[in-house]
Amino acid sequence: MLDNTLVSSRVNGALGITTKTTTTDNDDSIIVNINNTDRFSKANLKTLERLIVKEAFPELYGDKMPTGLTFHGFEIYDIDTLYAVLKNKYGKQKGRASDNEKFDKIKNNILDNGFKLKYNPIAICKYPDGSIKFITGRTRTKILKNTCDFKNAIVAVYTVADNKTLATQNIKFNLIDSPTGLATTGDVIATGQELVSDGDLSENLDEIYNWVLEATDGGHFTENTKNIIAQSILNNSGTRPYVNSWTPENVHEWMTENHYKKAKDQYPNSGLSAKESVYVQTKKGSEHLNKYLYVVCAASSWTKNLSRVAAIANNTNFAGKTIRVILHTSTLDTSNSIQKLEEQYEDRIEKHNLNWNQELINYGGAFFTREINGEQVLPKVNTDVVIYATLPVIGKIHKQNELVLL
Secondary structure, eight states: OHHHHHHHHHHHHHHHHHOOOOOOTOOOOEEETTTTOOOOOOHEEEEHHOOOOOGGOHHHHHSOOOOTEEEEEEEEEEEEHHHHHHTTTTTOOOTTTSSSSHHHHHHHHHHHHHHEESSSSEEEEEEETSSSEEEEOHHHHHHHIISSSSSSSEEEEEEESSSSHHHHHHHHHHHHSSSSSSOOHHHHHHHHHHHHHHOOOOOOOOHHHHHHHHHHHSSOHHHHHHHHHHHHHHTTTTOOOOOOOOOEEEHHHHHHHEEEHHHHHHOOEEEEEEEESSEEOOOTOOOTTTTEEEEEETTHHHHHHHOOOOOTOGGGGTTOOEEEEEEEEESSSOOOOOOHHHHHHHHHHHHHHHHHHHHHHHHHIIIIOEETTTTTOOOSSSEEEEEEEEEBBBBBTTTTTTTTOO
16 A cells, blocks of 8 residues: 555646645755745754854954854754744835835745755844844745745844844845845945934944944945935934835735635635735724625725726626725835835826826726717726725824724
């Protein structure tokens, strides 16, 4: 009699179904194929320890680390423990003004080419009570957890003396040329402003400038840019331009954390794709839970949004419901002023709604008007559509767990 595992393997092979297997501890590959396993092994850890030459990165592991930061070694950490630190962040993080702009590129590189052990790993700071904070590697953690369904990750473990040292190292790590992407001017300004806001930097230009020099040492910034960064931090010390950066992953996380679920799960025969950002509300006690559909759209894509919503409105499974369109602003441009960020936010929403309404008028006038008693009227529709709200964007202006009603 054949072993059940062998039978299952042969059936899956015949049907073209790929299944993941756990890595073995004799694997000395320098690239981990994320399609064949769901975790890093002790052998992978040993390979990384062999490939990472610590002398080549004194600012990460040696005598160029800031005072107060101590490197303890590389370890394998449970992915859920790491991911718990990222929940409800929606793209905001120290060391970056918003989410990593190279997220999709990094994700596709890992999916296509595997996870390379030759790069400096995810870095975390461990505290005496067992809690952790990220230094770098949030993007890779999200990809390993949400896209690759990994159960663990290899991390570099540090301890840190104070918040300022941690923030400084956030910038330095993100300036190392690796798959994580490079820190931007906006990232440095955002981190510096947070340090001023928390009292870890005084409102003194010389002190701020010295911090900028330390944080960006070895990076790509010119001396003139460093001066501009320091002056921007001082001039806007009362603001913190952290914004929510809305990627599809962050959108879904926000919606599920705030009592929504995919409409496909509620209406499995509706023909909706699992990838579509169409939701129903699940919060107990809410009235008319089954009356509304929530369609999340990028404010930059009004033509596409109109087409998407029209297809859903024409779906007989949703006749009589009201479609509530929720807009998001993707990633706002780097800015050191809350006022400018708010202007960007308002401009994107206003532009979307203006173009949406104009295209709706154009389509209706060209194809669907009819004359009744000498007047041109649009046909009656079975599904009402309303541009209802936006996802929250600017931390100091929008409540982070509430829609911004329009």
